[in-house]
Amino acid sequence: MEYAFVFLKGVLLIHISKNDFLVNAGGCNASLATVSVVNRCPRNEEEWTTAAERKNCGNIKHNCVFIQYHCVMNTWRNKTIEVCAQAENIVGKVCAEFNIGGARIQRNGNGVHCDSCPISYNSTKSFKYQECYLKVKTTLSTKLQVTTNSLDIDFTTHRENLDTVNATSNIEHSSSNIEEGDVNTITIFAxxxxxxxxxxxxxxxxxxxxxxxxxxxxxxxxxxxxxxxxxxxxxxxxx
Missing domain, CATH: 1.20.5 (Single alpha-helices involved in coiled-coils or other helix-helix interfaces)
Known part of the structure; x- marks a missing residue:
């Protein structure tokens, strides 16, 4: 009975360790502390290099193999994020994303097809495929952008109307002053x-x-x- 209990305990520990390995395969928990939301990702290699130097992933303390600067969408496709993570090979003409639950870079498996992406590419080269970032904006930010533009147009129109009213008021005020001055001059003369x-x-x-x-x-x-x-x-x- 005692041997059976030890055996079951061993099997359970192996099962837990196996699942933990699968969840964290390719992941790096240290990456989670480096996640930051950005308005947009670099658009060319020069911007990518500048952003990587600013992020300074080389100074991040970690127990992972090697982490590098990335700028990709998140798994919900509602944000673009910068993160120091282990590079992955993205296969299948799809976009790269960062999985916070797994603390790793991975291929997007939710139907975000990328026509400009090759069959296989390194995740650190995501800046070459701006189509992926446009999908984030197109799916979730278009309405916000349209609303912002409408507010800008309304504000500009209101400001132009206000300037016109002020200019007309100034002209009428000047004319009133001139007429009032003429009347005063005639009165004094009389x-x-x-x-x-x-x-x-x-x-x-x-x-x-x-x-x-x-x-x-x-x-x-x-x-x-x-x-x-x-x-x-x-x-x-x-x-």
Whole structure:
């Protein structure tokens, strides 16, 4: 009985170890800590090299054989991610993806066919097949992109309309200021004319008697007495 128990325990341990090996075959748990979501992946070898240097996978501590920079879709095809992982050979004209559960790079087995991909290629060369990244955007990001573009167009139109209204308002305000200035100028001029006329009339009334008196004195000295009396009467009558 005891031997049977030991045998069953051994079989169970072998079974667990076998399953664990299958799950982690080709995987590297250290890769999980390097996963980061990016807006897009490199589009050529130069960008790929720059991104790989920035990611610096060579300094990641791990117990795996060899990990390298990758930029691929995830298994749900809703994100593009950068990760330091072991390279895999992708077979069957399909895209490469990173399986977080298995912590490994693998071929996409969900019908994401890649026309531009060769029959077999190394996963570190994924940048050569931009079709795979476009599939991520096409399947899940198109609606978001269209909405963003619509918002941009609406905002631009609103801003142009606002600029037009402001320009029209400024023109009308300027015209109003000009008309108001003309009215003010005419009013001031009219007031000045009226004041001048009033002053002229007042001065004329005030100095009229003095002027006539002075003139009568002059003529009275220059003319004979009889003519002076006649002039006096005339001047008095005028006054």
């Amino acid at each position: 007031v000045c004319v009226v004041i001048c006329l009033l002053l002229f009339i007042l001065l004329t009334l005030k100095w009229r008697s003095t002027i006539w008196t002075t003139l009568s004195g002059i003529f009275r000295k220059a003319l004979p007495a009889s003519e002076n009396d006649s002039l006096k009467q005339t001047l008095e009558t005028e006054v």
